[in-house]
Amino acid sequence: MRPRDEHKEQQIRQKAIEMIVAEGLDGFGVNKLAKAAGVSPATIYIYHKDKEELISSLCVSVAEKMMAFSLRSFSPDMDFAEGLKVQWRNRLEYFMECPLDMEFIEIMRYTHFYEKVTAMLTVSFGQILGVFMRNAEEKQQLVPLPFEVYWAIAYAPLYQLIKFHNQGNSYVNSSFTLDDKLMEQTLGLVLKALKPL
Amino acid sequence: MRPRDEHKEQQIRQKAIEMIVAEGLDGFGVNKLAKAAGVSPATIYIYHKDKEELISSLCVSVAEKMMAFSLRSFSPDMDFAEGLKVQWRNRLEYFMECPLDMEFIEIMRYTHFYEKVTAMLTVSFGQILGVFMRNAEEKQQLVPLPFEVYWAIAYAPLYQLIKFHNQGNSYVNSSFTLDDKLMEQTLGLVLKALKPL
DNA sequence: CAAATATAAGTGAGCGTTCGCTTATTTAAA
DNA sequence: TTTAAATAAGCGAACGCTCACTTATATTTG
Numbered sequence: 001m002r003p004r005d006e007h008k009e010q011q012i013r014q015k016a017i018e019m020i021v022a023e024g025l026d027g028f029g030v031n032k033l034a035k036a037a038g039v040s041p042a043t044i045y046i047y048h049k050d051k052e053e054l055i056s057s058l059c060v061s062v063a064e065k066m067m068a069f070s071l072r073s074f075s076p077d078m079d080f081a082e083g084l085k086v087q088w089r090n091r092l093e094y095f096m097e098c099p100l101d102m103e104f105i106e107i108m109r110y111t112h113f114y115e116k117v118t119a120m121l122t123v124s125f126g127q128i129l130g131v132f133m134r135n136a137e138e139k140q141q142l143v144p145l146p147f148e149v150y151w152a153i154a155y156a157p158l159y160q161l162i163k164f165h166n167q168g169n170s171y172v173n174s175s176f177t178l179d180d181k182l183m184e185q186t187l188g189l190v191l192k193a194l195k196p197l
Numbered sequence: 198m199r200p201r202d203e204h205k206e207q208q209i210r211q212k213a214i215e216m217i218v219a220e221g222l223d224g225f226g227v228n229k230l231a232k233a234a235g236v237s238p239a240t241i242y243i244y245h246k247d248k249e250e251l252i253s254s255l256c257v258s259v260a261e262k263m264m265a266f267s268l269r270s271f272s273p274d275m276d277f278a279e280g281l282k283v284q285w286r287n288r289l290e291y292f293m294e295c296p297l298d299m300e301f302i303e304i305m306r307y308t309h310f311y312e313k314v315t316a317m318l319t320v321s322f323g324q325i326l327g328v329f330m331r332n333a334e335e336k337q338q339l340v341p342l343p344f345e346v347y348w349a350i351a352y353a354p355l356y357q358l359i360k361f362h363n364q365g366n367s368y369v370n371s372s373f374t375l376d377d378k379l380m381e382q383t384l385g386l387v388l389k390a391l392k393p394l
Numbered sequence: 395c396a397a398a399t400a401t402a403a404g405t406g407a408g409c410g411t412t413c414g415c416t417t418a419t420t421t422a423a424a
Numbered sequence: 425t426t427t428a429a430a431t432a433a434g435c436g437a438a439c440g441c442t443c444a445c446t447t448a449t450a451t452t453t454g
Contacts, residue, residue, distance in 0.1 A: 002418045002433045024308055026222065030410055040435040042412075051410065069272030106281045110304045111221055118364070148367045152354035153390075160353035161345060167315070168260050171323030186346050193350075193390035199399045199453045227444055237401040239446075248444065 002064045009047050016058055023102045025111065030054075056116055058109050067125055076132040080141035080144040081191055083132055088158055090185050092178075096160055103166055121165040126189045143196050153193050157186055206244050208234040218300045222308065227251075253313055256305050259298045260314045264322055266291040272344055273329040277338035278388055280329055285355055287386050289375075292359055300363055340393050350390050352385055 011028050015036040020042045030051055034041040048054040070090040076121060096100045131149055136142035142150075155168050165178035212233040217225050227248055231238040245251040253343055267287040271280060292299045305311050333339035339347075361367045362375035 001420055002430045003420090005432065008434085026308075029408085031408085041410085042436085043434055046433065073342075107307045110307055111223075118366075118368075121271065122368050122387040123368075130369045143386075144279045145382070145386075146379065148361050148373055149379060149386070150355075150359060151367065151384050152357035152383060154360075156357035157349035157351040160349035164345050164349075169315075169319075170348060171315075171319050171405070172327045172344045178346055182346060184350055185342070188338075189342075189346070189350050189390040199451075201399065205400085226442085228442085238444085242445070243399070283405050299397055342419085 008037070008039055008043065012039060012044055012047065012054075013058060013061075016054065017062070017100055017104045020055075020107060021100050024107065028037055042135050055108075055113055059102070059113050059117050060120065062105055063120060066101060066105065067121065071128065072197075074128075076128055078132070078137055080136035080194070081137070083136070084154060084194075085187060085192065086156075087129075088183060090163075090182055091155075091158060092180075098147075099166075102162065106163070106166070140196055150194070153191060157190055159185070161186060204238055205240060209236060209241055209244065209251075210255060210258075213251065214259070214297055214301050217252075218297050221304065226251060231249060252305075252310055255301070256310050256314050257317060259302055262295075262315060263291055263298060264318065270326065273325055273332055275329070275392070277333035277336070280333070281388065281391075282384060284326075284352075285380060288355060289359075289377075289380055296363075296371070299359065303360070303363070337393055339391050342391075347391070351387060354374065354387055355380070358383060 016028070017035055019033060026059060030044060031041050033045055037044075037048075048057065072086075074086045074088055074090070077081075080087065100109045102157060105117075108117070120128065130147060131144065133145075133147065135162065137144050145153075161178050161182065168175060170176050199322070209230065213225070216230060216233060227236050227241060232328055234241075241251065245254065267284060269287055270392060271283045271287070273280075275283065290293055303312075326348075329343075330339065330344065334341050342350075358375050358379065359375045365372060365374050
């Protein structure tokens with residue numbers, strides 16, 4: 001039996017993400033992908049049932065990688081300020097190391113493909129960070145809040161900054177770059193909002 | 198000369214938005230739209246050059262409507278807390294009155310169609326809200342910040358709550374509904390982050 | 395009738411997918 | 425050790441279908 005050339009499947013996955021980031025979901029096609037990956041269209045169907053399953057599998061694997069990354073050196077028992085800082089650092093670091101992945105996930109976020117990702121994130125992510133939040137409340141390092149309000153304050157600003165960075169500009173500045181200093185400043189304000197007193 | 202049936206164009210625009218919200222950009226097609234709107238495909242091309250222009254025009258008109266709405270009873274001279282509250286109220290009200298529009302814009306936000314909207318928003322929106330922000334800083338009702346950091350803290354949390362509401366759940370709760378009380382609570386925290394002292 | 399709207403019935407390009415076949419590798423009988 | 429059967433990877437070409445868009449014709453107004 002002829003063995004699989006794992007390099008081929010890697011090329012397929014890599015090029016698919018690149019294509020979707022560069023041209024959007026519209027610009028993405030199986031034949032085009034085959035050409036870009038240096039592979040026959042039929043080869044793609046050895047690894048994937050159909051286009052749908054291919055894209056879904058990309059979403060899930062990227063999301064898993066991102067999640068694993070963002071939980072590095074993190075524990076739900078950490079003090080609130082420290083734990084949130086670790087979270088922000090990890091997310092920023094991931095975004096710096098894998099900007100394509102990050103853009104890819106942002107594009108997929110508003111498609112039906114993302115439902116599977118949400119389901120996964122709900123169990124793995126929500127549980128750990130839910131515990132972190134409740135712990136922090138008990139230690140009186142965080143004002144008591146509904147989870148959604150907490151999440152909206154604690155993480156949405158970071159993603160907005162990343163969004164500005166990705167599009168290279170905001171509503172008033174024609175060029176914008178996210179760096180460590182800006183992240184620290186924003187995190188400082190978020191902590192101010194969430195800490196008691 | 199036979200006059201245009203303006204009702205037809207309205208139907209086309211309305212159904213297009215409904216289709217894109219319900220089935221995403223993939224599920225959207227000109228022939229399908231024609232059937233849904235009770236119109237011949239060719240009729241659509243009387244009003245629109247091509248599919249691209251049709252979608253673009255929807256984006257721009259919805260975004261304009263949303264912007265006008267969110268600036269109601271607002272002036273850049275307002276005190277910071279009051280002005281921000283008006284902004285949040287307007288956005289929430291728009292979202293309650295026109296949930297389809299809001300979802301539509303969120304879907305389009307990560308496609309290439311949105312570039313034209315960004316360009317428009319940059320001049321109309323950024324200028325007014327940029328002035329509001331600088332005024333508030335001068336009155337010492339707002340800590341001095343880069344515009345992007347300000348925006349990320351001041352508005353991103355609201356949009357995150359709307360996102361949770363639209364998908365009907367968050368990472369830990371299987372059902373979530375955004376209401377006035379939650380908005381007030383979140384806005385309170387945001388103001389705490391942004392006010393001096 | 396003149397002029398524009400509206401339509402039903404296309405048209406051809408491009409899409410996802412599959413078919414018939416070749417190639418590379420393993421297995422195991424001779 | 426040789427070698428042929430077995431098997432899955434891999435491929436180029438094309439199929440059927442859907443899509444955005446057009447054409448030829450009819451309809452409705454001034």
